[in-house]
Amino acid sequence: MEASDSELMVRLAGDDDLALNTLMDRWASRVTSFLYKMTGQRDTAVDLAQETFVKLYGARKRYKSGGTFSTYLFTIAANLARNHARWRARHPTVSLDATNDDGLPMVAEAADPHETPGEAVETSEKFRAVHAALLELPHDLREAMTLFVYEGMSYADIASLTRCSAKAVETRIYRARQILKAQLK
Numbered sequence: 186m187e188a189s190d191s192e193l194m195v196r197l198a199g200d201d202d203l204a205l206n207t208l209m210d211r212w213a214s215r216v217t218s219f220l221y222k223m224t225g226q227r228d229t230a231v232d233l234a235q236e237t238f239v240k241l242y243g244a245r246k247r248y249k250s251g252g253t254f255s256t257y258l259f260t261i262a263a264n265l266a267r268n269h270a271r272w273r274a275r276h277p278t279v280s281l282d283a284t285n286d287d288g289l290p291m292v293a294e295a296a297d298p299h300e301t302p303g304e305a306v307e308t309s310e311k312f313r314a315v316h317a318a319l320l321e322l323p324h325d326l327r328e329a330m331t332l333f334v335y336e337g338m339s340y341a342d343i344a345s346l347t348r349c350s351a352k353a354v355e356t357r358i359y360r361a362r363q364i365l366k367a368q369l370k
Contacts, residue, residue: 188204190208190211191250193207197248205241205242208241213234213238216234216238216258216259217234218335220237220262220266222327223266223270223324223328223331224269225316225320233262233265233266234262237258237261240261240265253342255336255342259338259346260345263328263332263346263347270324318369326357326364329343329361330358330365332346333358340354340355
């Protein structure tokens with residue numbers, strides 16, 4: 186029987202460093218995906234995901250097993266994404282190696298073998314449009330929407346993570362949906 190995330194954190198706090206490997210195997214792709222949706226940059230998301238687990242390791246003795254582990258982990262990731270966004274605002278740069286003028290990532294998903302080339306192009310264009318529209322949302326709306334839709338978190342968990350009320354989370358998600366609907370029309 187596999188250990189729960191809380192049990193792994195207790196083991197990690199007791200200096201069982203291998204517990205971190207299990208947590209990383211379990212959560213790295215979801216954390217990276219969340220950070221990618223927050224930053225819009227795959228390399229940055231990977232770096233911030235690694236930093237998330239470094240911070241998790243550093244905070245292993247302070248973890249309280251009464252809460253939801255995913256909320257704890259995504260709080261660390263969200264804080265790193267916010268810090269990165271503030272840093273980027275103060276230090277704007279343009280990459281000399283950029284190959285895509287619009288700044289959008291290349292589609293990483295494998296093509297559906299049952300799609301025709303035309304359908305694959307249409308799917309790719311829809312993905313890019315949704316991704317671009319999501320990145321245009323204000324940070325608080327993008328964060329709430331990403332956690333709700335892509336991570337499946339409840340309003341209460343998102344509220345705990347973002348330090349606001351569940352009603353505020355509901356409002357943010359509603360506003361994000363309205364803005365996305367208008368942009369994607």
